[in-house]
Amino acid sequence: MLEHHARLIALFNYAREVVGRKKLQKMVYIAKKLEFPFCEKYQFHFYGPYSEELTLRVEELCNLGFIEETKEKVSGYYQYRYTLTEQGEQFLKHYDLDLEPLQSCVDSMNEQPSRILELISTILYFDHLSKDEIIEKVQKVKQKQKYTSEEIEEAFQYIEDLKTQKTVVS
């Protein structure tokens, strides 16, 4: 029962806090692409991969008191900060989730700005294409973000590092 919710709580447990909804969306997507057992369905949207299912699930976790959402005003827009509550920790104890390798990936992703996570998740969204085709696609669908060639190359490298990290820990 509610295993999908429990996995998300585990992610919050590893992250301690996640600042920004966009960052959270991309972190879960990247984790899913790294074959961690997240089942939230994603579609491509204006700002890259987005899951309405994840948004709803996080709202549920907040309403249940497992996660705390804090709204902060940051230079003209609102930003949301998520932290795990004690009740969330208690809930997690009902589950035996073997997600240890997720810890280091979450730590690493949490340090990245959401703009870069948007690039990484977009690259992963098109991972069925060749590298050149991915770069061409990213430059088309992310024209406004003006990602540099260096940033795109670093993003590819970062994905490889995450995969290695996951393998080593596993």
Added chain:
Amino acid sequence: MNYMKQQLDEEKVFKDPVHRYIHVRDRIIWDLIGTKEFQRLRRIRQLGTTYLTFHGAEHSRFSHSLGVYEIVRRITEIFKDRPHWDDDERILCLSAALLHDVGHGPYSHSFEKVFNLDHEDFTQAIILGDTEVNAVLKRVDDDFPRKVSEVIAKTYENKLVVSMISSQIDADRMDYLLRDAYFTGVSYGQFDIERILRVMRPKEDQVVIKQSGMHAVEDYIMSRYQMYWQVYFHPVTRSAEVILSKILNRAKSLYDEGYTFKLEPLHFISLFNEKVDLEDYIKLDEGIIQYYFQAWQEEEDEILRDLCERFLNRRLFKYMEFNPNVHMEDWHKLYTLFVKAGIDPDYYLIVDSSSDLPYDFYRPGEEEERLPIHLLTRKNEYRELSRESTVVEAISGKKRTDHKLYYPADLISQVEDKEIKRKISEILEL
């Protein structure tokens, strides 16, 4: 003459209860409607199990697809000769609108969850693979199927085109809200689509709404909100959906165990093995699925037999409000009691959450999660809808979620051990 520009000798019209008439003048659209992959949508209900709650909900994905096409056709007429709109994209938009749901299968939601499928993958496969749809699209040029598939996948470079088919105020939603309200017979799904279409304006990368049309958009947002809680997420529909998922789970589990079915489930084998190819997938429709459910009522396996009989004869599970934070211990107790009572809790004790049926609430696009609806002021500035409308702000700020526990009241009433029965009834407040 270029196939993309070919017109029919005579306009074809479909009578439609929502839009009155659906007009087809382009040869390619008529040819796409005639393909077997598109005709298959006649045999798939738009609202899956909702007919068990609202008996009128018998409309198909075929009529919805035609409706989305018709709305986009009208939008392209309104956009004609306006800045930012390229009329060369018209046929691409119409084709994508018509085909946006072509990959849906029967009872999509449950099938996707249980068999780990995604109808969007099949939409792409039908458009790009060896199909009648692909053959028609290729008559435009070899690259045209790719463009159509990218518009539907929302990865096409012209975001204005994408936003007509898929945004927070798109042709897909406008059609299904009106159509679902009409066929379910509810009165709260209505909004003034004519007005909304008249105030839509193309911009560089999205469709925006003239501020004078704000109240019509408010009505549309309200209708979305109402339809979600009153129709799409109706607890009885969810009960049927839960049973349907459990039938599929049970059948798969029996297959994996090597159980011998009286009727070999040929149409399910590739699903059970999670290796569904396009040919197998296109053969599936609701007629096929219900045929198996009928047959499985005669199976030796008690659980499969019972679940199929429940689904076909609408003997659904009862439900109660369930808060996982408060009732977690109760759930564990119930699970144990069900086992003792000889009722398999994995099939008869189910928690269902609002996120199990993701539905797009209006999102104001904070932190660049999703592109919101933008109003266009007289000064040619953009304003996000919920910042201008207190009605929309109230709805989009409200986080309403819900969890329910489903159980078979009839089986509980037949439990012979009085003590176990008493304990179960106490927890479920029977």
